[in-house]
Each structure stands twice: as structure tokens, then as C-alpha cells.
Amino acid sequence: MANATAVNFIHLTGLSHMSQRLRLLLFAVTSLCYAAILLVNGVLIVTIILDKKLHEPMCFFLCNLCVNGLYGTVAFFPKFLHDLLSKSHIISYFGCLMQVFVIYSYAASEIAVLAVMAYDRYVAICRPLQYHSIMTKCRVLLLVTFSRLTPLLCQAVVVIMTSKLELCGSHINKVYCENWSLIQLSCSPATANDIVGFGNILFYFGHDLFIMCSYVQLVKLALRSKEGRKKFMQTCVPHLLCLFNVTVALLFDLMYARYGTSSMPQSLKNFMAIQILAIPPLLNPIIYGLRLSKVRNNVLKYCRRKKV
Template identity: 70%
Template sequence: MYKTEFHRMTNVTAIPFFDLTGLSHMRQKLRVVLFSVTLLCYCVILLVNGVLIVTIIREKKLHKPMYFFLCNLCINSLYGTAAFYPKFLYDLLSNNHMISYVGCLLQVFVIYSYAATDFSILAVMAYDRYVAICRPLEYHSIMTKCRVVMLVAFSRLVPLFSQGTVLIMTSRLKLCGSYIHKLYCENWAILKLSCNSITTNNIVGFIFILFYFGHDIFIIVSYVQVIKLAFRSKDGKKKFTQTCVPHLLCLLNVSVALLFDLMYARYGTESMAQSVRNFMAIQFLMIPPLLNPIIYGLKLTNVRTNIFKYFTRKRML
């Protein structure tokens, strides 16, 4: 018995491909419709994020910390969605929903480092708003170019390190299956295929989840201080409405989307309709990248004005 079990474990072959089964029950006609909607959604994501990035880079008036952080947020949206949409669009028109082992791990790394980076950027933006409203006379001495570069580096490098750690731990597991019941590769789905214990992976995963949701607590505490001071004067109220409200809306947007995904990934039930499960799995790759730049583009007067000015100038030419 022991010999048989040892033989089975030591002969688990390396899995070259994973089979994504999220679309297996969808009819071909529905796939064509979904392809059109998804392509439109991705094009809008590219457009709205691209317009904000170009506007901030081109306009010297927007070369300020808050707008650099916003530009970083938009770049991160393009980074994360690039790991999902092209592959998903291909799968919608194909009967083969396979993805290579390396490609699957790369997709996990990019998508979840994107999600973690979103939280980091929003935390950095909250710190920037706290300094701007609560310590306005010290703002320029605190938010120096060096400090801005350090904050941007923090928002990018720490998520890469954390997700790199998770990826290395996942890559060392022996797998006893190749079917992932989602539209894309997801770390928890891979862990469920493991032949060995995943306790260590779970502990590390929960530590990183708590760390990034701890960013929410930091942001809330920062905004408690901001609100106390901002509502003491008309100028403070105006600044809060123009720069802080869109940030809070984006935070709510990202937090709710990711919370749904994490709860579904770990505690979701198979009795739930496949279409509902698919939507819950991809909403954090669809709603935040789509709405965040629109929220900022509409609410931030300087951004909105410069966007209109840029397109008006193009028409005149």
C-alpha cells in the first residue's frame, strides 16, 4: 500500500497545460455576443486610461504628485487587463481553452500583482491628500520629487515581491489535475489541484490579503483626519469634493470587486449559475479599470479641462 502511494506521488508528471473550463457550457451564439461586448469593453478601457495617461504626460500643469499617482493607476490598469482580455477574447472564438503551465503562472502573477498594486497606489494617493489638506504649508517640502519616486516605487515593487513569493511557492507544488474551472488562471484554483498539503501557501496568502486590506484601514484613518479639517472651511470642502471624493469612489470600487472575487474563489458554491460565477470572477478586471479613469476624468477639473482642450486643439488642426 505504502509502496503504491509512494509510486503514485513520485510519478506525478509535470503538467504542461491547463484547461480553462469557464466557457465550456456556453453556446456558440452567446460567445459571439460576449466577444463583441468584451472587445468593446476592452477598447473603452484602453481609450479612457490612455487618454488620461497622455493628457497627464503632455500637460505640464498636471506634473504634480497627485496626477503622477493617477497616471500610475491608469498604467496599472492597462498592465493588469493585458493579462486577461487578449487571452479571453481568443478563447471566446476558439474551442480550445488551453493555457501553458508557464503562461498560467505568468497570468496569475500579472493579474494579482495588478490588484495588489491598485491598493498600494490608492494608499499612496490617500497619503498625498492627507498631506495636501491637513499639512498644506509643508506639502511641497514633504512631497518632493525624491519622495514621489519612492512612493511610486513602493506601490509597484512591494506587490511584485509579494506576488513573486506566492508564485514561487505555487510553482513548487506537485499537481494532480489540470482543469481550472474559471475563465483565467487563478492561484487558489491551482492550489486546489495540489497533491500535497497547501497549509503554508494558505497562511502566506492570508498574510498578504490582510496586508493589502490593511491599506483600506490606513486610507480610512487618513480620511477621518482629512474630513475633520476639510469641513471647517469652504475652501477645504471644495478641495475635498474635487480631489478626495473620486479617490474614495475608486477605493470602494476596487475593494468591493476584489472582496467578491476572493470570497467567491475560496467559498463559492458549484450550485451557483456558471454565468454568475464568471461575472464575479472577472468584475475586478472590468469595473475598476473602466470606471476609475472616468471618475477622475469627470471629477478633477484640471484633468477634465485639459482633456477637452487637447481634443479641441486636435479638431482645429
């Protein structure tokens, strides 16, 4: 405890190894990536809101997924783009905690929304005659609220517990603030924080198990008929691709945060850190836009109107 200091700023050292020329190149690529994320998610959100034919549960959940993608990226990309052009890479301690809260709640919401979408697909394919009586407006609202509010509450507990720690350092070897890195700066063991953190991981791992179990039932039913296989390919394959995309990204991030070694190249560390904030928000709306004919056709129709 003797070495504890009042930390007002956190130094992010993930870009310290990078040359100015490489930073400018990365700035251009990142700017294009962020613009693409804003565009594809924005187009899908606007299309679903404006077209009443898309006002159905699956499209509302897809809209929720896109909104979550924008929510998560706003906590990372503006700051990261600023750091690429800046010589000092610091963030206030409060800003660091807020970044942790937004990024972690974004990742948790991503899994929660995909779990809700899996439930929707299960009801649509396994109980089609009861679909509209089960997926009422009230239940859709409850599911959307669950997928947004529960992650916020869980991550609020994590951040509040982290904020109580006394820190003996202020340098994090990443390009954004990460909870595990803050815990490692603690002057004393943070056993309670570790337990709560692992509890959150297990809770959302349970969401993945639920999705897998629901899809076992969906595959069994889809194989019985040609119509079932067609519906599965049209609406479930995009969901599975998004789930695979998010799960792999989260596993990379968790493995890096917990078990990353100093011998790993810094550029690889940076990639593993940011891919959860870049790949899912970019690919998810593209996957759904391409695979779901109803959404794709309405997006194309909306774009043609704008050209005219």
C-alpha cells in the same frame, strides 16, 4: 503523491457551458469594453505626460493608477477574447503562472496606489503649507516605486511557491488562471501557500485601514471650513469612489475564489471573476476625468486640438 502528473497545460472550463451565439455576443461586448479601457486610460496618461501643468504629485499618482490598469488587463483580455472564438480553452502551465503573477500584482498595486494617493491627499489638506516640502520629487518617486515594486515582490513569492507544488489535475473552472484554484489542484496540503496568501491579504487589508484612518482625519478637517469642504469634494471624493470600486471588486473575487459553491450559476461565477479586471480600469480614469476639473479641462483641450 502517486497520482501526481507532470502538468504542461491548464484547461480553463469557465466557458464550456456557453453557446456559440452567446460567445459571439460576449466577444463583441468584451471587445468594446477593452477598447474603452485602452482609450480612457491612454488619453489620461498621454494628457498628463504632455501637459506640464499636470506634472504634480496627484496627477503622477493618477497616471500610475492608469498604467496599472493597462498592465492588469493585458494579462486577461487578449487571452479571454481568443478563448471566446476558440473551441479549446487551454493555457501552458508557465503561461498560467505568469497570468496569476500579473493579475495578482495588478490587484495589489491598485490598493497600494490608492493608499499612496490617500497619503498625498492627507498632506495636501491637513498640512497644506508643508505640502511642497514633504511631497518632493524624490518622495513622489519613492512612493511610486513602493506602489509598484512591493506588489511585484509579494506576488513573485506567491507564484514561486505555487510553482513548486505537484499537481494532480489540470482543469480550472474559471475563465483565467487563479492561484487558489492551482493550490486546490495540489496533490498534498499546501499549508505554507495558504499562510503566505493570507499574509498578503492581511498586508493589503492594512492599506485599506490606513486609507480609512487618513480619511477620518480629512473629513474632520474638511467640515471646519467651506474651502476645506470644497477641496475634499474636488479631490477626495473621486479617490473614495475608486477605493470603493476596487474594494468591492476584490471582495467579490476573494469570496468567489474561496467560498464559491457549485450550485452558483456559471455565468455569475464568470462575472464575479472578471469584474476586478474590467470595472476598476474602466471607471477609475472616468471618475477622475469627470471629477478633477484640472484633468478634465486639459483632456477636453487636448481633444479639441486633435479635431482642429
